[in-house]
Amino acid sequence: MSEYPFPGAQLHFGVFFQGVNHWTIWSHPDSGSQIDFASFRRVAQTAERGLFDAFFLGEGLRLRESGGKIHDLDIAGRPDAITQLSALAAVTDRIGLVATQNTTYNEPADLARRLSGLDLLSGGRAGWNVVTTDNAWTGENFRRGGYLDHADRYVRAGLFVEAARAIWDGWAHDWPAADGSTWARPGAVTPVRVQNAQFDVEIIPTLPRSPQGHPVLFQAGDSPAGRDFGASYAEVIFSAHGADFDDALAFANDLRARLVAAGRPADDLRILPGTEIVIADTEEEAEEKQRWIRLQQVTPATALAIASQVWGFDLSDRDADGPLPSEDPVEVEETGEMGSRRWTDRRAIAARWREVAEAEKLSLRETVIRLGPQRGHAGTPSGLADKFAHWVRSGAIDGFNVSPYLIPDGLDDIVDRLVPELQDRGVYRTEYTGTTLREHLGLRPPLTRR
Numbered sequence: 226m227s228e229y230p231f232p233g234a235q236l237h238f239g240v241f242f243q244g245v246n247h248w249t250i251w252s253h254p255d256s257g258s259q260i261d262f263a264s265f266r267r268v269a270q271t272a273e274r275g276l277f278d279a280f281f282l283g284e285g286l287r288l289r290e291s292g293g294k295i296h297d298l299d300i301a302g303r304p305d306a307i308t309q310l311s312a313l314a315a316v317t318d319r320i321g322l323v324a325t326q327n328t329t330y331n332e333p334a335d336l337a338r339r340l341s342g343l344d345l346l347s348g349g350r351a352g353w354n355v356v357t358t359d360n361a362w363t364g365e366n367f368r369r370g371g372y373l374d375h376a377d378r379y380v381r382a383g384l385f386v387e388a389a390r391a392i393w394d395g396w397a398h399d400w401p402a403a404d405g406s407t408w409a410r411p412g413a414v415t416p417v418r419v420q421n422a423q424f425d426v427e428i429i430p431t432l433p434r435s436p437q438g439h440p441v442l443f444q445a446g447d448s449p450a451g452r453d454f455g456a457s458y459a460e461v462i463f464s465a466h467g468a469d470f471d472d473a474l475a476f477a478n479d480l481r482a483r484l485v486a487a488g489r490p491a492d493d494l495r496i497l498p499g500t501e502i503v504i505a506d507t508e509e510e511a512e513e514k515q516r517w518i519r520l521q522q523v524t525p526a527t528a529l530a531i532a533s534q535v536w537g538f539d540l541s542d543r544d545a546d547g548p549l550p551s552e553d554p555v556e557v558e559e560t561g562e563m564g565s566r567r568w569t570d571r572r573a574i575a576a577r578w579r580e581v582a583e584a585e586k587l588s589l590r591e592t593v594i595r596l597g598p599q600r601g602h603a604g605t606p607s608g609l610a611d612k613f614a615h616w617v618r619s620g621a622i623d624g625f626n627v628s629p630y631l632i633p634d635g636l637d638d639i640v641d642r643l644v645p646e647l648q649d650r651g652v653y654r655t656e657y658t659g660t661t662l663r664e665h666l667g668l669r670p671p672l673t674r675r
Contacts, residue, residue: 229618236617236652237624237666239323239497240272240636241463244283244303248501248600249632250521251300257633259302262312267633269313272320275640276654278665279321279352280313281443281463281626282306286330287363291530292539298527307339314347321662323352323443328381330358330367333388333419334428340440341393341432349437349661354463355444357382379446379454381423386442386458388419388426390673393439395430409433437661439671456483460494460668463626467498468599473621495623495666501601501630504638508604515603518630519594528590531597535574545590549575549582600628610646617652 242265243249250256257264269280284306289296306324313322322343326336344351357378358364364373373381400413419426444459446452447466455462466476481491503518505511523531525545533540537555554571582592602609616622629635647653659665669675 227618231618231620234617234620234623234652235654235667236613236622236647237495237497238272238275238277238639238653239279239281239321239624239626240268240277241281241499241626241628242268242283242632243300243628245285245289245299245301246283247299247524247527248522248628248630249300250518250630252521253631255631255634259300259632260304262309264302264633265309265313266316268629268636269317269320271633271636271640273317275636275644276657277320278624279323279626279662280310280317281323281352281354282310282325284325284327284354284356286327286358287366290362291533296530298524298530307343310351311343311346314343314350319350319657319660319665321350321352321441321665322347323354323441323662325354325356327356327358328385329373329378330363331385333385333424334392334426336385337389337392338431340389341430341435344435344437344440345432347435349435349663351435352441352443352461352662355382355386355442355458357446376450379450382454383458384421384423388417388421388424390439390671391417391419392426392428392430393434393671394673395428396433398434400433435661437663438674441662441666441668452480452483453487455494456480456487456489458672460663461666462494462496464496464498465598467500467622467625468601470616470619470621473498473616474619477621489672490669493669495668497624497626498622499628500625501628502609502625502639502643503601503603503630504606504609504642505603506605508608511603511605522630523590523594523597525590528593531593532589535571535578537571543589546588549579549589549592606642606646609643610650610652613647614650614652 272280283303285303288301289299306326310322310324324343340351340353359373359375359378395415395417397413400409402408402410414430416429417426441460442458443461443463444455445463446454447464462480464476466473477496480496484493485491503511503515505514528545529540529543535554536550537557540550543550554575556571578592578596581587581596587595602612627639644653648655657665
């Protein structure tokens, strides 16, 4: 009898093409464009060669700013997600295509149709990463400002998803006419009427459902409300709990309990933490390579920009390789300009930074790296395969959404060196056995179609 609770579990991989970020190393000589279609095609086709489940595209509705100016330490490459993925559908055959789309600044009838179009044209490979926004800074692009209270963002998101699913369900599965023509049979298309606190929608759906029924719903909220939303609506969770085994297992168990509480089976979604994977011939070389990567990702200017967010005032004239600021932080209002992260209790954060910096004799830049997000895993192909097999068979994860530190060639080591080791251990597919994203992930039919 196996020691593992999930001895037959299979590892799933997605690739996350981030867009705005400082984690992709732009200064490397092999770094390519973040906007050129060739980069997107190269990443997607490499992932498909590696039998990945999905190509996951980030989205942003406004570039990050610092002090009222565009933050120029980021890579910024975010073409419209659905447009980009539609183009990729034509140059790929199996890999899923996941678009991050915002429920706060879209409307359900329009977005449901565009996602349905991607799903239909790709043969059932579309996914929707459902995200929300509540800050007035992003809202300024839509003449709405902060019209949506923070507590209401998931209320609107839930009502949005329900409206979208009603629209997707507007076409019967057996819609073709009996004579074999491309016309819908009488009664196959049901008008949709949705009235609630957020929406008043009356529409006759214009597209039939794809082979997978609905686009697969992804979600990444980590607050209690976000986890409850995921347990109610999501089919894949994109989490930040992928660096530490105990943390990942606790997160997975919490989500499974919330699924059951929401009336769903405990295995009704897939958990794919975001991660970075660094591969080398020896463990020592992998650790050294990872250190080098961190120094390229967190440049002196980036380290000072992050510390400025914590201290609440500009530190760009300081020495990143010197000590932390001697001044105490000041509390400033969070605007959302620098992304979704919220720096609460800056004094406590600074005290923790000082404690670690003093104990480990770290500079400001080294402290930012040491206490920043623990982004992933470094090791040999064999060692990483053993580690990931343990994680997935233990139920801590279902796989990873991989963020390459180099575009467009950052997946090559994973596909060429890690995937064969995983296949040897029986935890990774040796071929695609289905054609849709839902089949790749081993998901049940959509909730409204069971």
